Amino acid sequence: MAEDQARQDQDRNGQADGMIVFRDVHKWFGDFHVLKGVNINIERGEVVVVFGPSGSGKSTFIRTINRLEEYQRGQIVVDGVELTHDIRHIETVRRDVGMVFQSFNLFPHLTVMQNITLAPSKVRKLPRKDAEVAAMELLERVGIPEQAQKYPAELSGGQQQRVAIARALAMRPKVMLFDEPTSALDPEMIKEVLDVMGELASSGMTMIVVTHEMGFAKEVAHRLVMFDDGNIIEAGTPDQIFENPQQERTKLFLSQIL
Amino acid sequence: MKANLFNTWYNSVLTVLIVTVLFLTVKPALVWAFSAADWSPITSNLKLFLAGQYPLDQMWRVGVSVLIFSTVFGVAWGVWGGVARNFALLIAIGLGALAFAPLSLDDLGLQARVWIIANPVAVVLGHQIHRTPLAASRWVIIWALASFVLVLAVLRGVPGVPWLPEVPTGAWGGLLLTFLLALVGIVASFPLGVLLALGRRSNLPVLKGLCVLFIELVRGVPLVSLLFMTQVIVPLFLPEDLRLDRVLRALFAITLFSSAYMAENIRGGLQSVPQGQVEAARALGLGGAHTMLFIVLPQALRAVIPAIVGQFISLFKDTSLVVTVGLLDVLGIGKSIVLGNVEWVGSQREVYIFIALLFWVFTYSMSYTSRKLESALGVGKR
Numbered sequence: 360m361a362e363d364q365a366r367q368d369q370d371r372n373g374q375a376d377g378m379i380v381f382r383d384v385h386k387w388f389g390d391f392h393v394l395k396g397v398n399i400n401i402e403r404g405e406v407v408v409v410f411g412p413s414g415s416g417k418s419t420f421i422r423t424i425n426r427l428e429e430y431q432r433g434q435i436v437v438d439g440v441e442l443t444h445d446i447r448h449i450e451t452v453r454r455d456v457g458m459v460f461q462s463f464n465l466f467p468h469l470t471v472m473q474n475i476t477l478a479p480s481k482v483r484k485l486p487r488k489d490a491e492v493a494a495m496e497l498l499e500r501v502g503i504p505e506q507a508q509k510y511p512a513e514l515s516g517g518q519q520q521r522v523a524i525a526r527a528l529a530m531r532p533k534v535m536l537f538d539e540p541t542s543a544l545d546p547e548m549i550k551e552v553l554d555v556m557g558e559l560a561s562s563g564m565t566m567i568v569v570t571h572e573m574g575f576a577k578e579v580a581h582r583l584v585m586f587d588d589g590n591i592i593e594a595g596t597p598d599q600i601f602e603n604p605q606q607e608r609t610k611l612f613l614s615q616i617l
Numbered sequence: 618m619k620a621n622l623f624n625t626w627y628n629s630v631l632t633v634l635i636v637t638v639l640f641l642t643v644k645p646a647l648v649w650a651f652s653a654a655d656w657s658p659i660t661s662n663l664k665l666f667l668a669g670q671y672p673l674d675q676m677w678r679v680g681v682s683v684l685i686f687s688t689v690f691g692v693a694w695g696v697w698g699g700v701a702r703n704f705a706l707l708i709a710i711g712l713g714a715l716a717f718a719p720l721s722l723d724d725l726g727l728q729a730r731v732w733i734i735a736n737p738v739a740v741v742l743g744h745q746i747h748r749t750p751l752a753a754s755r756w757v758i759i760w761a762l763a764s765f766v767l768v769l770a771v772l773r774g775v776p777g778v779p780w781l782p783e784v785p786t787g788a789w790g791g792l793l794l795t796f797l798l799a800l801v802g803i804v805a806s807f808p809l810g811v812l813l814a815l816g817r818r819s820n821l822p823v824l825k826g827l828c829v830l831f832i833e834l835v836r837g838v839p840l841v842s843l844l845f846m847t848q849v850i851v852p853l854f855l856p857e858d859l860r861l862d863r864v865l866r867a868l869f870a871i872t873l874f875s876s877a878y879m880a881e882n883i884r885g886g887l888q889s890v891p892q893g894q895v896e897a898a899r900a901l902g903l904g905g906a907h908t909m910l911f912i913v914l915p916q917a918l919r920a921v922i923p924a925i926v927g928q929f930i931s932l933f934k935d936t937s938l939v940v941t942v943g944l945l946d947v948l949g950i951g952k953s954i955v956l957g958n959v960e961w962v963g964s965q966r967e968v969y970i971f972i973a974l975l976f977w978v979f980t981y982s983m984s985y986t987s988r989k990l991e992s993a994l995g996v997g998k999r
């Protein structure tokens with residue numbers, strides 16, 4: 360049933376145009392089967408919110424997209440480049456895919472400015488001046504230009520996460536991945552991060568967001584994807600999922616978190 | 618003071634007791650040092666302590682070398698200030714005072730005093746760099762490295778330059794040899810240690826195995842046996858006509874020994890960097906080398922500064938073990954003065970106390986620098 364649903368998605372969207380295409384992706388951690396044949400096709404400019412119980416594989420799913428996790432079977436194609444063991448393919452994909460982590464993972468020994476300019480100047484060989492001008496623009500965009508010369512430890516959690524978003528955007532990615540970006544934040548800081556993400560979505564960025572912030576999902580997402588037991592068990596527009604979920608599991612899960 | 622020392626009756630008793638003990642021990646020590654002790658074995662042998670058997674008519678080259686290092690500290694003061702300023706001032710004031718020390722002209726000749734008094738001048742001249750556009754960190758580092766090579770060339774001699782005839786390292790001794798062994802040992806064992814630590818964490822089994830083997834073998838034997846091995850065994854493997862310098866062989870042993878310990882210290886630092894840091898770097902598209910160089914190593918190294926400096930300090934002290942293979946470092950010179958000269962028999966106390974003080978001054982400088990470095994780099998640490 361789940362596979363049928365995913366396949367329908369694929370047929371409807373057509374395979375060639377997808378920004379991110381998963382075809383029957385399997386992953387094992389040792390004997391543990393984490394991803395059990397995931398199929399999904401994500402369009403350019405689409406915002407997909409992924410949710411589901413912990414241990415359902417949603418985090419592993421998002422981390423396979425830039426190959427922080429390997430997979431053992433199936434196929435993942437990102438913007439026409441297939442992820443294989445070839446490190447050049449992996450680095451090409453990583454340049455085009457930005458990621459924001461639950462625990463921020465800012466570099467504590469570098470200032471905010473250096474955090475943002477490091478990758479553009481080392482990987483894209485941007486001159487330092489240009490990288491700094493671009494970084495200031497991004498800091499304006501996430502609303503904290505005055506923090507440029509501080510170290511991450513001097514910022515609040517919400518500010519750190521906004522720096523992390525700016526850092527990922529500095530590589531001018533085509534896709535942004537968010538792995539529970541607000542789970543480590545105090546409640547009053549969640550909104551400032553979600554606002555930045557909302558603005559990013561309306562600018563046309565392709566985004567995949569693992570989150571349980573259902574308000575955000577309702578407002579911003581084009582499609583919701585429910586993970587359970589290593590696979591997508593239901594996918595649809597926010598209206599479909601919230602008003603008329605097809606799966607008992609989805610109904611139950613939503614009733615627990617809403 | 619009252620609150621700290623006399624707040625309760627037993628603290629008062631302790632205070633009185635400790636003051637009594639201090640009075641009973643420190644006073645006689647000071648009285649001995651300033652009246653009974655005979656410091657002449659030191660004052661009469663200043664040249665030996667400084668440079669060992671370095672030829673007397675070539676001593677100007679040692680003077681030039683000290684001057685070059687003084688300018689390095691002056692330049693560092695001009696650019697960085699802070700700790701560098703403290704050291705520069707210490708050198709300027711210390712050597713300035715030495716130049717006018719109340720010693721007889723036999724012990725410290727006029728010529729030597731002129732060389733010494735030139736050092737404060739060199740420090741001040743070096744400091745003037747802050748008025749020029751060259752006042753940048755990279756120029757300090759370039760000048761420091763260049764001066765290192767320059768000093769080695771001046772001391773050792775350059776073939777084909779008649780006014781710099783070769784002085785074989787066998788003739789080097791005293792502080793000169795101690796510094797040479799310690800500085801080269803530190804400068805060489807640090808990068809070697811980093812490479813060994815990275816090798817030990819490598820995914821390539823052969824590389825990893827070799828690094829583990831090297832580290833465990835070298836750490837498993839005493840430094841003295843390594844020194845003997847490099848002196849006695851290494852020449853057996855080399856062709857007849859290639860005779861490695863004895864000091865070089867000792868340096869080899871010290872560097873290998875220290876790098877094995879260094880590798881383990883640095884490996885500890887590497888393990889302390891969270892996996893999330895590597896993931897974040899990878900997700901940004903940084904390659905393996907960039908991730909290591911800009912993300913992992915800087916965090917790993919600052920986490921283990923105390924251990925690394927501890928290793929440097931123990932390397933500095935361990936250089937005195939070269940005495941066992943017949944090289945006369947500053948301790949060796951002291952020993953030979955006490956044992957080798959009827960005139961100085963019975964002056965062990967003065968000589969060894971002097972040497973201990975010398976070692977302490979330099980090792981304490983290192984640990985002082987380390988503390989300042991830690992607090993300077995601690996900015997933004999989580």
